[in-house]
Amino acid sequence: MARLVIVSNRVASPKERAAKAGGLAVALREALSQRGGLWFGWSGETEINPPDTPKVFRSGRVTYALLNLDPEDQRAHYAGYANGTLWPLCHYRLGLLTFRRADWEGYRRVNEHFARALLPLLKPDDNIWVHDYHFIPLAAELRKLGFAGRIGYFHHIPWPTPEVYLSLPSHAALVDDLSHYDLVGLQTENDVRALLTYISSEVHGWIAPGGTVGLKDRRFRVAAYPIGIDAEAFVSDARKSVGKDEERRLNESLAGRRLAVGVDRLDYSKGLPGKFAAFGELLRSYPEHRSKVTMMQVAPLSRSEVAEYQALRRELEELGGAINGEFAEFDWVPLRYLNRPFQRATLAAIYRRALVGVVTPLRDGMNLVAKEYVAAQDPEDPGVLVLSRFAGAADELKGSLLVNPYDIEGMAAAMDRALTMPLEERRQRWRTNMDNVETNTIHHWCQRFIDELTNVTDQFGPPGDQ
Numbered sequence: 001m002a003r004l005v006i007v008s009n010r011v012a013s014p015k016e017r018a019a020k021a022g023g024l025a026v027a028l029r030e031a032l033s034q035r036g037g038l039w040f041g042w043s044g045e046t047e048i049n050p051p052d053t054p055k056v057f058r059s060g061r062v063t064y065a066l067l068n069l070d071p072e073d074q075r076a077h078y079a080g081y082a083n084g085t086l087w088p089l090c091h092y093r094l095g096l097l098t099f100r101r102a103d104w105e106g107y108r109r110v111n112e113h114f115a116r117a118l119l120p121l122l123k124p125d126d127n128i129w130v131h132d133y134h135f136i137p138l139a140a141e142l143r144k145l146g147f148a149g150r151i152g153y154f155h156h157i158p159w160p161t162p163e164v165y166l167s168l169p170s171h172a173a174l175v176d177d178l179s180h181y182d183l184v185g186l187q188t189e190n191d192v193r194a195l196l197t198y199i200s201s202e203v204h205g206w207i208a209p210g211g212t213v214g215l216k217d218r219r220f221r222v223a224a225y226p227i228g229i230d231a232e233a234f235v236s237d238a239r240k241s242v243g244k245d246e247e248r249r250l251n252e253s254l255a256g257r258r259l260a261v262g263v264d265r266l267d268y269s270k271g272l273p274g275k276f277a278a279f280g281e282l283l284r285s286y287p288e289h290r291s292k293v294t295m296m297q298v299a300p301l302s303r304s305e306v307a308e309y310q311a312l313r314r315e316l317e318e319l320g321g322a323i324n325g326e327f328a329e330f331d332w333v334p335l336r337y338l339n340r341p342f343q344r345a346t347l348a349a350i351y352r353r354a355l356v357g358v359v360t361p362l363r364d365g366m367n368l369v370a371k372e373y374v375a376a377q378d379p380e381d382p383g384v385l386v387l388s389r390f391a392g393a394a395d396e397l398k399g400s401l402l403v404n405p406y407d408i409e410g411m412a413a414a415m416d417r418a419l420t421m422p423l424e425e426r427r428q429r430w431r432t433n434m435d436n437v438e439t440n441t442i443h444h445w446c447q448r449f450i451d452e453l454t455n456v457t458d459q460f461g462p463p464g465d466q
Ligand code: GDG
Pocket: 018, 019, 020, 022, 023, 024, 156, 157, 227, 263, 264, 265, 298, 300, 340, 341, 342, 343, 344, 347, 364, 365, 366, 367, 368, 369, 370, 372
C-alpha cells in the first residue's frame, strides 16, 4: 500500500487533545495513525531565513515533519494572501478582499520553501494529500523540482462562481497551479460546477465526463467529496454526558428553559451578527418565547491578528449587549455569549440539551457543527437544525429547516417553528439528517479520497507520463 503523506498548515501534534486541535485535525491524525505515514506542516514558529530542513520526529506509526517560516513570509502567506485574499474571495465577500502583490509573492515563497523541504522526504509511490487554500501552488512547486508521483488537493472552503473568482488578479495563475495535481476535491457539486465553468469558459480547458479536465498539456480530475464527521464519537460523547456533572450544571442554570445553540469560530463567514439579530427578532415578534428560551453562542476567537476579525468581535459585543439590555429579566439572560473553546465532550452535552441548533453562515464549505449537532441528539426527543442554505451541509441535511441568512425575519420565523415543532415531525426530520451523518462519515471521506487518488493516475498513465 502506498504511504500517505498529509500536508496542512496546522498539524495536530501527537499529544494535543481534541479540544484544541479541532475535529478535522484529529480525524487526519487518526487516518495517519491507522495507515502509518508522514504529516508535514508549519511548526507554528518563525525564524529569519529558516533552513529548508524540517524538524522530524516519530510518534507511533506517524512521522511528523514541521517547518519554520520566515516571519515576513509567514505574515504575507497566512494573514496576507490566504486569509486576507483567498478566504474572503471564496466566501463571496469581495468588499473585504485585499490583494497585494507582496502577499502573493510571499504566499508563493512559502509554497516553494515547503516544496524544497518536503521533496527529500518523499518516495515516488507516495500518496500526497494537500489540504486547503494555504497550499494551492504546492504541487506545481514539487513538479518544478522533478516530483512526478501522485498529489491530491482538497479545498475545504467554497469555490466561488466565475463572476466572483475573476475578481482575483491572480485567478489564472492559481488555476494553473491546481492543474499540477492529479485529483482536486471540493466539498459540493456546486463548487465543482463553479470551477469547471471557469476552466472551460475563461482559460480554454476541456472537460470530459467524470470530471477529467485538460488544461494545456496537463490532465487532472475534479470531483466533490463532501466531508463528514466521526459520528460514532459524537453519539458516544453525547450519551456519556447524560447525568454527568457538566450536564447537571447546564440544566440547573437553564432552570427548565429551552435552549438554542450556536458554535462557530468567530469568523465573518459564519453570519454571527445576522444570527444575533434573528434571535433579537424572535424575542421581539414572538414574545411568547421571552423568559422561556436561552440562546448560547460558543464563538472561540480566531485569526485575531486580522483587522476584520477584531471589528467583528466588537460588533458582536455591541449586538449581544443590546439584546440582553433590551430583553433580560432579573432572573433570565437571553443570550449567553462565550469566546472560549470547550472540550468536545462539553460541546456534545450542550448540543444534546439544545432544542434548536442554529447554523447560519453566509457561506460555508460544509459546516461540521451542523453534522455534530445532529449526531449528538437524543433519538427519542431530538432537536431541530436551522441551517443556512449557503452551507455545503444544506445539500445533505434535508431534514433541516433551511433559511436564507440574509433574511433576519425569516430566520426568526424558523427558530419559532423549531421551538414549537411537534415531536413526531422532529423525529422524522432528525432521522433524515442522521441517516446522512451516519453514512458519510469522516472515515468514508478519507478512504474515498485516498482510493480515488490512487486510481486517478491509472486513467492518465503512470506518474510523470502526463
Ligand atoms: C473549514 C470550513 C468545513 C468549534 N468550537 C469549538 C470546537 N469547534 C470545532 C467544531 C467543528 C470545527 O471546530 C469547526 O468546523 P466547521 O466545519 O464548522 O468550520 P471551519 O472551522 O470554518 O472549517 C468548513 C471544514 O473546514 C471541514 O472541511 O466544514 O466549511 O470553513 O468540528 O466542533 N471544538 C471544540 N471546542 C470548541 O469550542 N473542541
